[in-house]
Amino acid sequence: MNDKEKVPRKSTLRGFLGGRWVAIFLVLEIVFFMFKSQGFATVNSAQILLFYGTQVFLLAVAELFVVVTGGIDLSVGYILGFASIISIKIVDALVAAGLSVPASILAGTVATLVIGLVPGLVNGWLVAWLRVPPFIATFSMLGVCHGVSELVINGVYAMGMPQLAADIGNGNLLYKAPHLPFIFFRRPEVERGTPVLALIPNIVVAAAIVILIFAFVLRRTRFGRHLYAIGGSMDAAVRAGIPVRRRILQVYALSSFLASLAGVTYAFMYVSGKADAGASLLLDAIAAVMIGGASMFGGTGTVGRTMIGALVLAVLDLGLRMAGIATFDKYILVGAILVLAVIAARYLPEAQHPVSEDRK
Amino acid sequence: MADTASSTAAPVPSPLVRAAARNWSALFLILLFVAFGFAAPNFLSIQNIQSVVHLQTVPFLLAASETFVIITGGIDLSIGFVMGLCSVSAAEIVQLLAAKGLSGGTAVALASIAVLLLSLLPGLVNGVVITRFKVPPFIATLGMWGMANGLALKLCDGFPVAGLPDFLPRLGNGYLFYALPGNFVSLFDKPAGFPDARIRELWRLIPFSLPFIVAVLGFLAFRLSRTPFGRHTYAIGGSMDAAVRSGIDVDRHLVKVYVLSSFLAGVGGVFNVFQTGIGNYTTFNASYEFFAIAAVVIGGASLSGGKGRIFGSAVGVLVLAFLENGLDISGVQPFYRYIAVGVLLVVAVVIDKLFPDLL
Amino acid sequence: MNENASGYLLETREIVKRFGGLTAVDRVSVGVRPGEVLALVGDNGAGKSTLIKLISGVYKPDEGSLLVQGSDAHIESPRDALEAGIETIYQDLALAENLDVGANIFLGRERIKRRLGLFRVLDDAAMAEEAKSVLDRLDIRIPSLRSVIRTLSGGQRQAVAISRSIYWKAKVLVMDEPTAALGIAEQRKVLDLVRTLRDQGIGVIVISHQMYDVFEVADRIAVMRRGQLVGERLVRATDPDEIVGLIVGSETVTKR
Numbered sequence: 012m013n014d015k016e017k018v019p020r021k022s023t024l025r026g027f028l029g030g031r032w033v034a035i036f037l038v039l040e041i042v043f044f045m046f047k048s049q050g051f052a053t054v055n056s057a058q059i060l061l062f063y064g065t066q067v068f069l070l071a072v073a074e075l076f077v078v079v080t081g082g083i084d085l086s087v088g089y090i091l092g093f094a095s096i097i098s099i100k101i102v103d104a105l106v107a108a109g110l111s112v113p114a115s116i117l118a119g120t121v122a123t124l125v126i127g128l129v130p131g132l133v134n135g136w137l138v139a140w141l142r143v144p145p146f147i148a149t150f151s152m153l154g155v156c157h158g159v160s161e162l163v164i165n166g167v168y169a170m171g172m173p174q175l176a177a178d179i180g181n182g183n184l185l186y187k188a189p190h191l192p193f194i195f196f197r198r199p200e201v202e203r204g205t206p207v208l209a210l211i212p213n214i215v216v217a218a219a220i221v222i223l224i225f226a227f228v229l230r231r232t233r234f235g236r237h238l239y240a241i242g243g244s245m246d247a248a249v250r251a252g253i254p255v256r257r258r259i260l261q262v263y264a265l266s267s268f269l270a271s272l273a274g275v276t277y278a279f280m281y282v283s284g285k286a287d288a289g290a291s292l293l294l295d296a297i298a299a300v301m302i303g304g305a306s307m308f309g310g311t312g313t314v315g316r317t318m319i320g321a322l323v324l325a326v327l328d329l330g331l332r333m334a335g336i337a338t339f340d341k342y343i344l345v346g347a348i349l350v351l352a353v354i355a356a357r358y359l360p361e362a363q364h365p366v367s368e369d370r371k
Numbered sequence: 372m373a374d375t376a377s378s379t380a381a382p383v384p385s386p387l388v389r390a391a392a393r394n395w396s397a398l399f400l401i402l403l404f405v406a407f408g409f410a411a412p413n414f415l416s417i418q419n420i421q422s423v424v425h426l427q428t429v430p431f432l433l434a435a436s437e438t439f440v441i442i443t444g445g446i447d448l449s450i451g452f453v454m455g456l457c458s459v460s461a462a463e464i465v466q467l468l469a470a471k472g473l474s475g476g477t478a479v480a481l482a483s484i485a486v487l488l489l490s491l492l493p494g495l496v497n498g499v500v501i502t503r504f505k506v507p508p509f510i511a512t513l514g515m516w517g518m519a520n521g522l523a524l525k526l527c528d529g530f531p532v533a534g535l536p537d538f539l540p541r542l543g544n545g546y547l548f549y550a551l552p553g554n555f556v557s558l559f560d561k562p563a564g565f566p567d568a569r570i571r572e573l574w575r576l577i578p579f580s581l582p583f584i585v586a587v588l589g590f591l592a593f594r595l596s597r598t599p600f601g602r603h604t605y606a607i608g609g610s611m612d613a614a615v616r617s618g619i620d621v622d623r624h625l626v627k628v629y630v631l632s633s634f635l636a637g638v639g640g641v642f643n644v645f646q647t648g649i650g651n652y653t654t655f656n657a658s659y660e661f662f663a664i665a666a667v668v669i670g671g672a673s674l675s676g677g678k679g680r681i682f683g684s685a686v687g688v689l690v691l692a693f694l695e696n697g698l699d700i701s702g703v704q705p706f707y708r709y710i711a712v713g714v715l716l717v718v719a720v721v722i723d724k725l726f727p728d729l730l
Numbered sequence: 731m732n733e734n735a736s737g738y739l740l741e742t743r744e745i746v747k748r749f750g751g752l753t754a755v756d757r758v759s760v761g762v763r764p765g766e767v768l769a770l771v772g773d774n775g776a777g778k779s780t781l782i783k784l785i786s787g788v789y790k791p792d793e794g795s796l797l798v799q800g801s802d803a804h805i806e807s808p809r810d811a812l813e814a815g816i817e818t819i820y821q822d823l824a825l826a827e828n829l830d831v832g833a834n835i836f837l838g839r840e841r842i843k844r845r846l847g848l849f850r851v852l853d854d855a856a857m858a859e860e861a862k863s864v865l866d867r868l869d870i871r872i873p874s875l876r877s878v879i880r881t882l883s884g885g886q887r888q889a890v891a892i893s894r895s896i897y898w899k900a901k902v903l904v905m906d907e908p909t910a911a912l913g914i915a916e917q918r919k920v921l922d923l924v925r926t927l928r929d930q931g932i933g934v935i936v937i938s939h940q941m942y943d944v945f946e947v948a949d950r951i952a953v954m955r956r957g958q959l960v961g962e963r964l965v966r967a968t969d970p971d972e973i974v975g976l977i978v979g980s981e982t983v984t985k986r
Contacts, residue, residue: 353507598842
């Protein structure tokens with residue numbers, strides 16, 4: 012086109028706000044629910060929110076990585092379920108074989124995470140080498156994971172993690188009882204009725220560490236840069252010498268890893284494994300990514316924004332529950348918010364290139 | 372301009388190969404029949420086949436609706452829940468009308484019409500959001516997926532809606548002919564006074580749903596292949612630019628396609644009430660829309676648009692249905708079914724890439 | 731307002747198109763007469779494609795007007811342009827790859843017949859026949875009319891695109907880089923076709939980077955730079971150097 016006359020940045024305030032509308036929406040949402048019900052904005056609620064939202068947060072990050080490359084991963088929900096099941100089975104098997112409980116848990120977790128890479132590797136291979144559209148590839152994998160899960164449990168819920176696992180899963184980093192100093196990991200023995208402050212669930216800590224690592228990887232490493240490039244323009248990425256096929260394989264494996272991790276946390280938290288444990292979380296994960304401003308076509312999105320998107324949903328969930336509104340309404344709201352978020356992303360002055368009149 | 376030697380067309384494989392590739396799913400279906408016919412004695416029985424086909428009525432409708440949308444290069448993830456919404460709504464309306472004193476038949480008729488009209492709305496919303504607000508179809512219909520589900524659950528408070536007139540399931544599951552071999556044939560209903568104890572001996576032929584679905588699919592196939600509407604649908608999927616520049620009102624057309632899609636889901640919802648006798652919301656696990664999409668892809672459509680046939684999608688539905696049925700009867704675990712579906716999908720994609728110019 | 735003194739078949743008057751802060755087409759006034767070939771040249775980003783899209787209805791002008799045979803044609807959509815007799819052949823040909831020759835020629839304007847007085851059905855047979863006759867008229871040979879566009883060569887596709895315009899009795903034919911993707915022999919054929927069309931009284935606007943083609947086939951040349959019309963010359967009164975100079979901007983010029 013012609014020499015680009017500098018597109019005047021709409022008044023800085025609007026530009027600033029427009030780029031951060033999701034965060035603003037989140038704040039407004041929290042304020043709204045604070046008024047709606049007592050006890051919403053407490054440390055306790057915040058912990059509940061983070062604790063029960065762990066799976067969605069992890070799945071959202073998984074989905075983000077794949078979406079950045081312009082793909083989609085529909086199988087994360089069932090990979091979660093699969094992982095929740097086999098983690099329990101493996102740990103139980105190890106304990107039964109005589110391994111000490113802590114070692115079994117550790118080994119079982121590691122084994123699950125390793126096995127959990129397989130669905131992702133298959134996905135990645137299908138997409139990168141066979142050029143199967145991600146939708147189809149991951150949809151097939153969804154079914155396969157479901158089938159394998161059912162096969163493994165033979166119709167019964169997987170249950171029975173050792174107590175230690177349950178303690179870790181439901182325990183917290185810090186405990187404070189009145190008159191006692193802060194204690195790590197172990198709930199202090201007190202007389203009945205003494206209030207004990209429980210801070211920072213273990214699972215949340217673990218998930219946070221993982222998510223921070225992944226955020227770093229996406230933003231600051233060459234690997235992450237490559238992912239954005241692939242999503243932005245596959246052609247350009249290929250010509251720039253980026254090993255596109257390998258990256259795609261890696262990104263789906265990564266997504267699968269995170270989903271398996273989510274499954275492991277599920278097993279620790281609920282001490283049971285279900286094939287469809289993650290089925291309903293897929294919508295939330297994708298919604299979180301979209302609300303966080305990533306584009307379906309790839310090339311944009313950050314972990315931070317995705318987490319805000321996930322928080323928007325988690326706050327919505329908790330807020331509705333505390334206000335006594337039926338969770339059915341939640342689906343309606345999530346659907347509407349998802350669409351509105353995408354529309355808003357288009358119209359708000361975040362990007363600076365001139366609006367073109369391309370169709371589609 | 373003479374046909375130049377600089378033609379970039381790839382060497383054309385023989386017509387036989389092309390025909391086989393085009394109809395691979397039908398060939399596979401035949402293979403399935405042969406394989407399961409040997410593996411399980413009951414598989415090839417008239418009763419079994421009819422019952423499977425009958426149960427696929429709603430999936431047929433959903434696959435047909437998805438066919439149109441996918442040919443335009445889009446996707447509709449909301450049809451499963453729209454169907455559930457319509458099923459629940461229809462049941463609720465019937466209850467409402469019956470409570471007001473209307474006869475069962477009238478209530479059902481009115482409710483059906485009302486719901487069919489209402490079913491146009493989700494598609495309209497989808498279409499407008501996609502064309503006017505340029506939201507990608509995946510997201511737009513995912514949003515509707517959530518909204519329709521939420522609405523359905525709200526309407527029925529999480530419970531299927533029961534208390535509907537008795538004749539509904541009889542009508543929905545009725546057969547045209549009831550015959551006692553060597554004895555007599557009765558139409559539309561089992562003979563009056565026929566002892567229930569002997570019910571097994573009665574042969575049922577041609578469920579009502581069969582002519583219904585054949586008519587609907589036939590009409591849709593006609594629409595797709597022989598009318599300007601269908602031609603434009605393919606054009607939009609093949610090259611949106613070409614469609615726009617040929618003067619086709621692409622936005623309006625896309626809205627029509629999504630409205631058609633949700634309408635067919637509505638028809639499915641109403642039929643669902645007839646079939647089960649209650650209003651059912653769609654559960655998360657049902658994955659109706661995913662199986663519809665899988666059927667369409669197995670039937671030869673491409674997710675990038677421009678290809679697909681109603682006949683192909685119908686075959687896709689049958690392949691998935693008989694695969695499940697056959698495995699079930701043979702006592703094979705569900706695990707293998709999912710693997711089979713996954714493999715079929717990949718095969719479909721590979722064939723699509725090998726023969727890109729098959730329509 | 732019917733002063734058609736200049737005899738223009740199609741004319742733009744002070745037409746303007748902006749995108750955000752960018753003025754892609756800046757008060758351009760240019761026209762083509764019946765039986766004339768106007769070449770539109772300019773460097774990348776000069777605004778040629780945008781001007782073409784304004785003429786063919788894909789874009790709506792922000793200011794200025796489009797006149798067909800002297801009167802204001804309110805062209806607001808591709809359909810309006812087609813109805814005004816303006817046919818456009820784009821660089822990417824805008825053919826539907828998944829449809830056959832006949833379907834493409836009639837895309838958007840299909841022939842229908844009525845079955846049972848109720849249903850509008852595509853009259854494929856009639857369309858195939860007409861397609862054959864127009865291809866024959868232009869001496870274009872395509873082995874099977876039923877083959878899908880995707881299987882045809884670049885030259886054959888160009889031929890189909892041109893045939894489409896002929897069939898619809900274009901008054902004005904706009905061609906965007908018609909010879910770009912073609913081999914030498916096919917390029918000659920296309921240029922011959924352009925001459926044939928001109929001789930039939932059609933006004934042809936050709937965008938081209940190929941100076942050779944321009945001087946081969948055009949009657950007048952209009953040069954654009956940075957959205958503005960910086961010069962118009964009769965082909966027989968100029969030479970490639972001058973045109974290149976105008977394109978690149980090494981001379982200051984007065985219009986016309």
